[in-house]
Amino acid sequence: MPLHLYILRRVVFVIPVLLGITLMAFLIANAVPADPINANLSQRAMSDPEIVAAFRREWGLDKTLPEQYVTYIANLLQGNLGRSIKSRQLISDDIARFMPATIELATYGILVGVTLGITTGMISAIWRNTWMDATARTISLIGVSVPVFVLALIGLYVLHVKLGLTAGPGRLDFTMTPPPTVTGMYTIDALLAGQWNVFTNALSHLVLPSLVLGLFIAGIISRVTRSSMLEVLGMDYLRTARAKGLAERTVVIRHAFRNATIPIVTVIGLSYGSLLSGAVLTESIFAWPGIGRYMYRASTSQDFPAIMGVSLLFAFIFVMVNLVVDILYYFLDPRIRQS
Amino acid sequence: MTGGLVLVTVWIVLAALAPVIAPYNPLAQNVNDRLQPPSQEHIFGTDELGRDLYSRVLYGGRITIPAGLLVVIFGGVLGVAVGSVAGYLGGLADEGLMRLSELFMAFPTIILAMAVTAALGPDIKNAIIALVVVWWPAYARLVRGQVLKVKNQEFVEAAHCVGASRIRILVRTVLPNTLSPIFVMLAVDVGAAILTFAGLSFLGLGPDPTSPEWGRMVSVGVDYFDQWWTWLFAGMAIALMVIAFNFIGDGIRDVNDPRLR
Numbered sequence: 001m002p003l004h005l006y007i008l009r010r011v012v013f014v015i016p017v018l019l020g021i022t023l024m025a026f027l028i029a030n031a032v033p034a035d036p037i038n039a040n041l042s043q044r045a046m047s048d049p050e051i052v053a054a055f056r057r058e059w060g061l062d063k064t065l066p067e068q069y070v071t072y073i074a075n076l077l078q079g080n081l082g083r084s085i086k087s088r089q090l091i092s093d094d095i096a097r098f099m100p101a102t103i104e105l106a107t108y109g110i111l112v113g114v115t116l117g118i119t120t121g122m123i124s125a126i127w128r129n130t131w132m133d134a135t136a137r138t139i140s141l142i143g144v145s146v147p148v149f150v151l152a153l154i155g156l157y158v159l160h161v162k163l164g165l166t167a168g169p170g171r172l173d174f175t176m177t178p179p180p181t182v183t184g185m186y187t188i189d190a191l192l193a194g195q196w197n198v199f200t201n202a203l204s205h206l207v208l209p210s211l212v213l214g215l216f217i218a219g220i221i222s223r224v225t226r227s228s229m230l231e232v233l234g235m236d237y238l239r240t241a242r243a244k245g246l247a248e249r250t251v252v253i254r255h256a257f258r259n260a261t262i263p264i265v266t267v268i269g270l271s272y273g274s275l276l277s278g279a280v281l282t283e284s285i286f287a288w289p290g291i292g293r294y295m296y297r298a299s300t301s302q303d304f305p306a307i308m309g310v311s312l313l314f315a316f317i318f319v320m321v322n323l324v325v326d327i328l329y330y331f332l333d334p335r336i337r338q339s
Numbered sequence: 340m341t342g343g344l345v346l347v348t349v350w351i352v353l354a355a356l357a358p359v360i361a362p363y364n365p366l367a368q369n370v371n372d373r374l375q376p377p378s379q380e381h382i383f384g385t386d387e388l389g390r391d392l393y394s395r396v397l398y399g400g401r402i403t404i405p406a407g408l409l410v411v412i413f414g415g416v417l418g419v420a421v422g423s424v425a426g427y428l429g430g431l432a433d434e435g436l437m438r439l440s441e442l443f444m445a446f447p448t449i450i451l452a453m454a455v456t457a458a459l460g461p462d463i464k465n466a467i468i469a470l471v472v473v474w475w476p477a478y479a480r481l482v483r484g485q486v487l488k489v490k491n492q493e494f495v496e497a498a499h500c501v502g503a504s505r506i507r508i509l510v511r512t513v514l515p516n517t518l519s520p521i522f523v524m525l526a527v528d529v530g531a532a533i534l535t536f537a538g539l540s541f542l543g544l545g546p547d548p549t550s551p552e553w554g555r556m557v558s559v560g561v562d563y564f565d566q567w568w569t570w571l572f573a574g575m576a577i578a579l580m581v582i583a584f585n586f587i588g589d590g591i592r593d594v595n596d597p598r599l600r
Contacts, residue, residue: 020442157567280453281538
């Protein structure tokens with residue numbers, strides 16, 4: 001199958017999923033709470049009949065449920081996710097403001113997680129049942145067992161407060177001025193502006209949260225890498241590869257790892273969901289001004305429309321990441337190309 | 340795995356006997372003794388209202404362990420019901436139910452649970468309901484696959500021939516032959532359920548702040564970050580509990596899949 005046809009097929013498959021997500025978010029937002037007005041407007045706004053009437057009109061609350069859904073979709077297509085009770089801003093504006101910080105943290109987090117996860121998983125599979133396997137498995141067990149917020153607190157207390165090895169909460173020291181905004185990601189913007197000291201400072205603030213987030217997903221990635229490698233290492237064609245005198249490194253990397261990548265790439269895509277969940281908990285502890293912290297604040301202040309807006313966004317990102325994973329299969333699995 | 344079983348047993352015994360072992364009432368405030376570091380009287384120290392943290396951690400197991408178990412049990416039962424109906428009936432019912440499960444899985448776990456709890460209102464019961472809503476699809480998909488494997492085998496046909504009803508065949512003949520991977524998944528999942536419940540509770544979407552629930556205790560303790568004992572012990576309790584359940588889960592999984600040993 002040619003690449004463009006394959007991509008087109010995957011994209012077509014995603015559309016009903018996206019529609020379904022909006023339907024679920026709609027049902028949770030408008031059908032579950034006893035009174036959507038009560039859930040979506042602040043106390044003060046509720047006492048003003050004009051605001052209540054305007055809200056009813058905007059979301060079509062006096063119409064039937066299917067008609068309300070159409071209004072909801074129409075609003076969504078215009079980027080209208082509603083208005084936050086707490087910040088009183090449009091949720092779409094809030095998201096645009098807080099998103100770059102999360103993208104930056106998530107990117108570093110996934111780099112740490114994938115590197116650590118694949119390395120420990122490979123080590124455990126290749127040197128199975130040795131002390132190296134035991135150590136690697138312990139790291140992955142900690143990654144999947146210790147709550148990410150506890151890991152964050154311990155890391156912050158030991159590495160920052162006690163040892164002073166890493167920077168504290170926030171994206172920059174208080175004395176620093178953020179670099180001129182281009183992408184909103186401080187490390188990139190600082191490099192673009194040639195501000196070396198801002199770059200190193202931003203990086204020192206990223207170390208701890210991205211380690212915590214990375215360790216959280218490394219556990220899952222490491223486990224899948226190990227089992228997927230073990231499965232491949234037991235195959236006959238590996239014995240053949242060794243028998244014909246290939247170096248062990250070639251056997252492991254070219255013959256085994258390449259065939260073990262599909263489940264690994266799948267789990268990296270799926271662990272993006274954990275990454276987004278983890279971001280809520282990590283950002284709340286590191287005072288990281290991103291979407292996760294926004295979601296945390298929304299949840300502690302019962303800011304219902306903001307919670308629903310971010311949920312929809314996260315589900316959308318998750319589906320898109322897994323669409324990319326599907327497309328990657330095309331390059332990883334020759335069977336798809338030839339079918 | 341034995342280590343995991345021992346640890347879990349210890350935890351359950353500690354939680355069950357909390358009223359006997361705990362040196363203090365977990366809710367009793369003593370403002371004169373607030374934020375005391377660990378000492379002989381208070382081995383885990385005291386919190387911002389002078390409550391004994393050791394007693395609170397002991398009592399915490401009485402909330403977190405049942406919550407985690409309830410989530411996987413209800414999620415498992417719901418998933419088995421949906422998945423077996425989908426697999427057994429096939430056709431349109433199968434398509435519909437499986438697409439539905441995919442939608443639930445499109446939301447990251449904590450995020451969907453946060454949305455549901457926010458809609459229902461934060462308390463323990465609603466946090467458990469929210470997690471069941473998040474939990475069932477994985478089971479539904481597993482069971483469906485198993486039912487598809489089993490339903491065309493000869494002994495199912497034999498049951499048809501002797502005139503058993505469809506419901507009877509599904510419940511008595513097909514389901515029992517699909518259960519072992521489900522039990523493996525249940526065992527592997529308890530740790531994750533406890534972890535997610537604690538996360539929700541840390542976010543303020545579970546029990547109220549006075550409750551001696553571990554996740555909630557950590558979130559209250561964060562406000563007194565420099566007094567590390569206010570958050571560390573409750574946090575370690577969650578970690579040790581989840582490690583114990585994961586040990587058991589891993590053990591059971593390895594027994595079922597010898598390649599991983």
